[in-house]
Amino acid sequence: MISENCIIQAKNVVKIYKNGVKALKGVSLNVMQGEVVVIIGPSGSGKSTFLRTLNHLETINGGNIIIDGIELTDSKTNINKIREEVGMVFQQFNLFPHLTALENITIAPRIVRKMDKKSADELALKLLERVGLGDRGGSYPSQLSGGQQQRVAIARALAMKPKIMLFDEPTSALDPEMIGEVLDVMKTLAKDGMTMVVVTHEMGFAREVSDRVVFMDEGNIVEMGKAEDIFNNPRNERLKQFLGQIL
Amino acid sequence: MNKNNLFKNFIWNAVFVSIVGLLIFFVYYSTKKVDYIWRWERIPSYIISNEKIDIRAPFEGVLHFEGKTIVIKSTDGSKTEKISDYKESLLSDNTDVYEGDIVAYDYKYKIGPLTWGLWNTLYISFVAILIAIVIGIITGLSRISSNIVLRKLSVTYIELIRGTPLLVQIFIFYFFIGTVFQLDRITSGIAALAIFAGAYIAEIVRAGIQSIPKGQMEAARSLGMNYFQAMRYIILPQALKRTLPPMAGQFISLIKDSSLVSVISITDLTKAGREIVSSTFSPFEVWFVVAIMYLLLTFGLSFLVQLLERRLAASD
Ligand SMILES: Nc1ncnc2c1ncn2[C@@H]1O[C@H](COP(=O)(O)OP(=O)(O)OP(=O)(O)O)[C@@H](O)[C@H]1O
Ligand SMILES: [Mg+2]
Numbered sequence: 001m002i003s004e005n006c007i008i009q010a011k012n013v014v015k016i017y018k019n020g021v022k023a024l025k026g027v028s029l030n031v032m033q034g035e036v037v038v039i040i041g042p043s044g045s046g047k048s049t050f051l052r053t054l055n056h057l058e059t060i061n062g063g064n065i066i067i068d069g070i071e072l073t074d075s076k077t078n079i080n081k082i083r084e085e086v087g088m089v090f091q092q093f094n095l096f097p098h099l100t101a102l103e104n105i106t107i108a109p110r111i112v113r114k115m116d117k118k119s120a121d122e123l124a125l126k127l128l129e130r131v132g133l134g135d136r137g138g139s140y141p142s143q144l145s146g147g148q149q150q151r152v153a154i155a156r157a158l159a160m161k162p163k164i165m166l167f168d169e170p171t172s173a174l175d176p177e178m179i180g181e182v183l184d185v186m187k188t189l190a191k192d193g194m195t196m197v198v199v200t201h202e203m204g205f206a207r208e209v210s211d212r213v214v215f216m217d218e219g220n221i222v223e224m225g226k227a228e229d230i231f232n233n234p235r236n237e238r239l240k241q242f243l244g245q246i247l
Numbered sequence: 248m249n250k251n252n253l254f255k256n257f258i259w260n261a262v263f264v265s266i267v268g269l270l271i272f273f274v275y276y277s278t279k280k281v282d283y284i285w286r287w288e289r290i291p292s293y294i295i296s297n298e299k300i301d302i303r304a305p306f307e308g309v310l311h312f313e314g315k316t317i318v319i320k321s322t323d324g325s326k327t328e329k330i331s332d333y334k335e336s337l338l339s340d341n342t343d344v345y346e347g348d349i350v351a352y353d354y355k356y357k358i359g360p361l362t363w364g365l366w367n368t369l370y371i372s373f374v375a376i377l378i379a380i381v382i383g384i385i386t387g388l389s390r391i392s393s394n395i396v397l398r399k400l401s402v403t404y405i406e407l408i409r410g411t412p413l414l415v416q417i418f419i420f421y422f423f424i425g426t427v428f429q430l431d432r433i434t435s436g437i438a439a440l441a442i443f444a445g446a447y448i449a450e451i452v453r454a455g456i457q458s459i460p461k462g463q464m465e466a467a468r469s470l471g472m473n474y475f476q477a478m479r480y481i482i483l484p485q486a487l488k489r490t491l492p493p494m495a496g497q498f499i500s501l502i503k504d505s506s507l508v509s510v511i512s513i514t515d516l517t518k519a520g521r522e523i524v525s526s527t528f529s530p531f532e533v534w535f536v537v538a539i540m541y542l543l544l545t546f547g548l549s550f551l552v553q554l555l556e557r558r559l560a561a562s563d
Contacts, residue, residue: 057465084471094466098484098562108470111480140562153466160470 005033007068007164007195008054014062015049015219023049025219026063031164036196038206038227041216042242047199050216051166054197055086068163084112087157091169093149095141101128101152102137105159112160120159127155131185147178151185158189165189167198201246203231215239278531286529290536293359293523302333302351304344312340317350364519365540371437371515372502372544378441379501383448388478390453401449408446414507416443421511436508444501451493455486488559495552499545506541516540 008031015024023046031037039047052058053065056072056079065072067082096104105124109115115123128134131151141149150170157165167186171179183205190196190209200206206213206227213230215223215238223236234240278285304310305328308321317330333351344350386404389397408416417439425435459482467477487494509518520537524530 055469057469080471080473083469086469088466088469090462090466092460092462094460094462096463096466096481096485098488098559100562107480108467108472111476112471142563156470 006030007033008197009066010050010054010063011065012063013050013053013060013065015046015053015058016061023219024053024060027216027219027221028063029214029221031195031197032211033163034193034195035211036190036194036198036209037212037214038210039197039199039214039216040201040206040242042238045216046219047216048168051088051168051197051199054164054166055083055088057088084160085162086164086166087160087162088166089150089153089157089168089170091172093141093146093153093173095149095153095156097141099140100137101133101139101141101144104141104152105156108156109159123159124155127158128152130158130188131155132181145178146174147181150174150178150182154182154185154189164195164197167196167200169199169201171200171202203246207231215242217242283531285532286527287532289527289529290532293361293519293533294536295359295362296357297354298357300353300355301349302330302353304328304346304348304350306346308344310338310340310342310344310350319344319350360514360519360523361516361536361540364514364516364537365544367514367519368502368505368516368541369544371433371440371508371513372498372505375437375440375444375505376498376501378437379444379448379497382441382445383452384483386445386449387452387456390449391456405446405449408443413439413443413504414510417507417511432508432511432513436505436511436513440501440505440508443504444497447497447500448494451490451497452486454493455490456482458489459485491552491556491559495549498548498552502544502548503541 008029010027010029012026012028013024014022014026016022027046027050029037029050039050041047049058053060053072054067060072068085070078070082072078072082095101096107099107102121102124105127106115106117106120109120109123110117125134125137128137131154133148133151133155136144136148136152141152144152154165154170170186171182174182179202183202186196186198186205187209198205198210210227212224213227214221215230215234215236217236217238223230223234223239230239231243234243304319306319306321306326308319308326311318311320313329315331317333317336319328319330321327330351333353336351338344338350386401389401390405392398417436420430420439420442421432421435424430424438425432430438463481463485464477467481468474472480505515506517509515509521512518514522516537520533524533527533
């Protein structure tokens with residue numbers, strides 16, 4: 001099933017870590033342009049690993065991945081091209097602590113895209129306003145709350161004008177009162193038509209904005225479907241068990 | 248409570264001062280015992296001296312004063328010489344002078360050998376530190392590179408340098424490498440020091456890089472930066488900031504270790520001290536002054552590093 005507007009095509013992806021752990025045992029997933037896919041699953045099921053293979057932060061040991069028509073091989077040019085098209089947001093934010101919020105956003109466009117300082121600053125300001133932090137450009141990450149840091153991290157990824165955004169548990173490290181502000185930014189992004197793959201346990205978010213929910217267990221995708229179907233009529237036993245634990 | 252603390256502080260400070268005082272007295276007493284004659288008055292001239300310079304008449308003639316300017320007219324009237332740059336003259340108006348007579352004195356400051364030694368030590372250390380930083384960063388990066396050749400080369404270099412005495416390395420550099428490549432003493436000395444310190448800085452840099460969370464590199468790579476861009480703009484700035492304190496220690500060691508280059512006849516501060524001792528027989532004064540000059544360099548460096556640390560602390 002190779003469709004015209006299929007922006008991510010992962011086929012039988014296998015990942016074996018150096019210590020012998022088989023984290024992915026043949027994962028296949030196609031994501032359409034503009035689709036929002038939420039990945040859920042128990043700890044250690046391979047969610048992060050799968051997400052990280054999509055922008056080659058992990059090399060794969062089997063199968064293949066095609067992002068926007070470019071095959072993810074070991075060729076360096078392809079990898080860098082794909083990384084520019086795929087933005088990633090991490091659980092631990094991973095902001096650059098030695099740079100201000102504004103510089104965190106401008107650095108990649110300036111270095112990778114050779115954008116001049118003025119346009120980069122303008123772009124960064126626009127993005128900061130979009131995530132509701134227009135006045136915090138001069139702050140260092142240590143001076144921002146967790147929720148603010150994660151919003152800067154989203155703005156930073158958006159600055160490279162990616163076609164796909166990957167989120168790995170973006171709200172798991174946040175205090176409860178800050179989860180909402182980050183989810184709101186993600187919802188707006190989804191409404192604007194961004195293709196998103198999101199690992200999260202925020203069921204509200206999954207119900208509200210996701211087009212599809214994928215359940216992973218022990219390195220496999222075991223079930224996928226619309227949020228209502230997955231949450232209301234789970235068929236797989238492991239999924240039932242999992243939902244019982246988190247709901 | 249507070250008063251009590253103040254009192255305690257006072258007592259302990261007093262104890263500190265008395266111990267230092269006691270030590271000074273001990274030094275004084277021991278020099279008394281060996282009949283050492285302190286001649287501190289000799290020392291300043293080795294730092295900077297005010298030398299008397301004779302100004303002599305260039306030809307035979309008559310000397311006049313025009314205001315403060317000395318004017319000498321030659322006997323046959325064909326030549327005149329005006330001298331205004333002088334400090335004192337012993338002659339009076341209308342004096343006959345012969346060629347070569349001293350007509351006035353001037354005083355000029357002359358930099359003494361200790362100051363030269365200090366300058367040489369500063370110069371050698373400064374250049375060696377700069378080169379050592381470059382070597383250290385390159386080696387530190389190679390040490391954690393995925394390339395086996397780079398990794399093994401850097402480990403070999405680090406182990407060789409750390410496993411042999413600096414003095415031996417300086418000799419090897421001067422007598423072997425220096426001869427092969429026709430290096431002068433100063434270059435050999437600087438190279439030996441830089442390569443020595445570079446090995447230690449490499450380990451500091453490696454530790455610094457490894458102390459940066461993996462997520463930083465991943466975030467940089469996920470934004471499309473290549474390995475070198477990520478290192479240059481994201482990892483190294485953070486790592487170098489963290490390594491500033493051990494780095495400063497290494498720089499201070501290098502300044503002190505630079506005294507070893509005196510063995511290949513470089514007139515650094517230590518060599519200058521040795522030469523002065525052998526001509527004045529005032530070893531105590533000279534070595535105290537030399538020690539103080541080293542302290543000036545190392546304190547100055549510590550101070551600069553502290554300033555830098557405070558500036559970089561903006562993001563904490
Ligand atoms: N760098 C690594 N080296 C070796 N094994 C790893 C590494 N990263 C993950 N693993 C292993 O791979 C498996 C899948 O891990 P992964 O992080 O993808 O799970 P996850 O679904 O994201 O879990 P969580 O919900 O806890 O984040 C686990 O067994 C984990 O121990
Ligand atoms: Mg994970």
